[in-house]
Every structure is written in C-alpha cells, then in structure tokens.
Amino acid sequence: MPPSQDSMNGTEQNPLLEMENGSASGPRASGSSNAQQYTGFSRIQVLSMILAQLLSAISVLLALYWAHLLGGLSWQTSKQAFNWHPVMMVIAFAVMTVSMISFRLKYMPTRSWAKRVHYMGWLVAALCATVGLIAVFHSHNAGYNGYIANMYSLHSWIGATVILLYLGQLVVGAMTFLGYTPAWWSRILERTHPSTILSIHYFLGPVVYCGTMATILLGLQEKEKFMECSYSNILKRPDYLPFLHFLDIPWVCRVSHFLALGIFLTTLCVIIALHDFQRGSHSYRRDRAS
Ligand code: HEM
Numbered sequence: 001m002p003p004s005q006d007s008m009n010g011t012e013q014n015p016l017l018e019m020e021n022g023s024a025s026g027p028r029a030s031g032s033s034n035a036q037q038y039t040g041f042s043r044i045q046v047l048s049m050i051l052a053q054l055l056s057a058i059s060v061l062l063a064l065y066w067a068h069l070l071g072g073l074s075w076q077t078s079k080q081a082f083n084w085h086p087v088m089m090v091i092a093f094a095v096m097t098v099s100m101i102s103f104r105l106k107y108m109p110t111r112s113w114a115k116r117v118h119y120m121g122w123l124v125a126a127l128c129a130t131v132g133l134i135a136v137f138h139s140h141n142a143g144y145n146g147y148i149a150n151m152y153s154l155h156s157w158i159g160a161t162v163i164l165l166y167l168g169q170l171v172v173g174a175m176t177f178l179g180y181t182p183a184w185w186s187r188i189l190e191r192t193h194p195s196t197i198l199s200i201h202y203f204l205g206p207v208v209y210c211g212t213m214a215t216i217l218l219g220l221q222e223k224e225k226f227m228e229c230s231y232s233n234i235l236k237r238p239d240y241l242p243f244l245h246f247l248d249i250p251w252v253c254r255v256s257h258f259l260a261l262g263i264f265l266t267t268l269c270v271i272i273a274l275h276d277f278q279r280g281s282h283s284y285r286r287d288r289a290s
Contacts, residue, residue: 045273049101052269056094059262063090066259069252078144081135086219088132092125093212093263099125100209100270119178122170129163155218162211169204176201206274213267220260229253 067073067083074080099121108114140148151157175185176197189197231248239245249257 042277048269048272049104052097052101052266052273055262055266055269056097059090059259059266060094062255062259062262063087066255069255078139082139084135085132088128088135089216092128092132093216095121095125095128096209096212097266097270101273104273126170153222155215155222158218159215162208162215165204165211166208169208173201210267213263216263217260220256224253224256227253
C-alpha cells in the first residue's frame with residue numbers, strides 16, 4: 001500500500017505518528033532515552049527475553065526434526081507437503097516473538113530501529129504463515145491419495161480467527177504508525193483520542209500472539225490424533241506411575257510434546273518480559289495510602 005498524499009504532505013493529521021516520532025507528549029513519546037526506557041526492568045525480565053528467543057529457536061529446530069520424522073519436506077506427496085504447514089507456522093511464531101519484544105531489546109540502537117524490526121517481523125511472519133497455509137490446502141486438495149476435507153477442525157477455526165485479527169492489527173498498524181495513512185483513516189484518527197488507538201494496539205498484540213500459541217497447540221493435538229501416542233496396549237495393571245512409562249510414549253510423540261512445551265514456555269517468557277510488574281506495587285502503595 002503506497003503512502004497517501006496526506007501522509008507525504010505532513011504528519012499533523014496523524015497524531016499517533018507525531019507521538020511515535022517524538023513530536024507529541026505522551027507515555028510512549030520517544031523523548032525518553034534508551035536508558036530511561038529500560039530502567040525499572042528486573043533481571044528476570046531481561047532473562048525472559050533471552051530465554052524467549054532461545055526457546056523459540058529450539059522450537060523451530062524441533063519442528064524441523066519432527067517434520068523429518070514424519071517423512072520430510074517436499075511438495076511431491078500429500079504427507080510431505082503437509083509437513084511444511086507446522087514448520088512454516090512455527091517459524092512465523094518465532095519471528096513474531098522477536099517482534100513482540102523488539103521495543104524491549106537493549107541492543108536496538110534507537111526507537112525507530114525497534115519500530116522497523118517490530119513491523120518487519122510481523123510482515124515476515126505473515127509471509128511464512130501464507131506459505132504454511134498454502135501447504136496445508138495444497139496437501140488436502142492436490143488429490144495425491146484422494147481428497148481431504150478443509151476447515152473441519154477446531155484448530156482450523158481458531159487459526160482462521162487469529163489470522164483475521166492478525167491482518168487487522170497489521171493493516172491498522174501500518175496505516176497508523178508507519179505513515180501509510182489514507183485520508184479516510186486520518187479523519188478517523190483526528191476524531192479519536194491517540195491513547196485509544198494505542199491501547200487497542202497494545203491489547204491486540206498479545207491477544208494475537210497468545211492466539212497463535214493456542215492454535216499451534218491445537219494443531220499439534222490435531223496431528224497427534226492420527227499418530228499412535230498412547231501405550232495402553234502394553235498395560236497389564238492400572239497406570240498409577242505414568243512417568244515410569246515415559247519411554248513407552250513413541251519418540252515422534254515425545255518430540256511433538258516437547259515442541260508444544262517449547263511454544264508454551266516461549267509465550268510465558270514473552271508475557272513475563274512485557275508485563276508491567278511496577279503497576280502492582282503502585283496500586284499497593286495507593287491502597288495503603290487511602
Ligand atoms: C499459527 C499457527 C497455525 C495456524 C494459523 C493454522 C491454521 C490452519 C488452518 C486455517 C487450517 C485449515 C486448512 C485446511 O483445512 O486445508 C489448518 C489445518 C491444519 N493444521 Fe494448522 N495452523 C497452524 C499451525 C499448525 C501446527 C503447528 C500444526 C501441527 C501439525 C497444525 C496442524 C494442522 C492440521 C492437522 C490441519 C488439518 C485439519 C483441518 O484442515 O482442519 N497447524 N491450520
């Protein structure tokens with residue numbers, strides 16, 4: 001979408017862009033230096049950011065290994081074409097992870113760099129997800145061994161909802177913060193308080209990210225339905241100590257369980273990294289004072 005004439009003429013019609021560029025006052029105005037931006041962050045939050053990146057990279061490796069166990073990646077057979085779907089979706093999630101924490105990453109030289117990484121990350125994630133979705137539709141519709149129904153699972157319905165929210169966030173973000181502001185959107189922005197749009201953006205980001213996590217977990221569960229993960233057939237007595245049977249769970253299932261854990265723990269680390277822990281202590285002090 002090219003920048004509109006309005007956005008090229010100046011930014012006075014987009015108060016949020018002014019705020020983001022530092023010409024307006026506000027809680028996120030870029031007048032604050034990097035040092036100010038990062039004071040108050042506990043070591044646990046810094047550690048969580050590092051862990052989030054590490055865990056998401058491990059999850060990508062696990063997804064690749066899992067795809068290898070399930071027959072590998074190719075567009076030549078239904079099974080192999082399908083395997084692109086989890087791999088590309090997990091890569092999209094890993095890129096989203098960097099985007100989510102981009103404004104908190106200490107090695108970003110300036111806020112505008114953080115902004116670039118943030119937006120580019122969401123864009124690259126969208127491209128990866130598109131390839132992942134083409135793969136699953138292709139594997140169902142190419143008729144390699146007959147046809148497979150589409151959009152029948154809970155996973156696919158939740159996934160479609162997350163994709164719609166995601167696209168909304170991407171388009172609104174580009175029109176609001178990057179200067180690709182069409183005239184009609186400028187008019188809406190003029191009538192809306194800047195903090196309203198920012199609040200919606202800050203709220204929807206984690207919703208889309210956690211929704212992606214939930215979709216991946218449901219997707220893994222959906223695929224595991226077609227694999228024999230249970231060891232009920234070898235049980236001769238009640239299974240009171242299931243951890244003793246850890247090795248009886250097939251290796252391919254253990255890998256997908258660990259992949260799911262990696263995705264879940266990555267999300268947990270991102271939530272910890274983004275959470276405003278000082279808010280609790282402010283409320284506590286206010287309550288004590290009143
Ligand atoms: C954010 C991540 C994901 C999104 C948004 C997503 C979305 C979708 C969508 C929209 C479909 C329907 C396509 C069709 O019916 O042809 C689908 C199908 C499927 N996906 Fe995913 N997916 C994601 C990740 C995963 C992962 C990690 C797996 C793990 C194997 C997976 C497994 C499946 C399976 C088995 C189907 C076929 C069931 C069906 O079509 O309803 N998905 N996915």
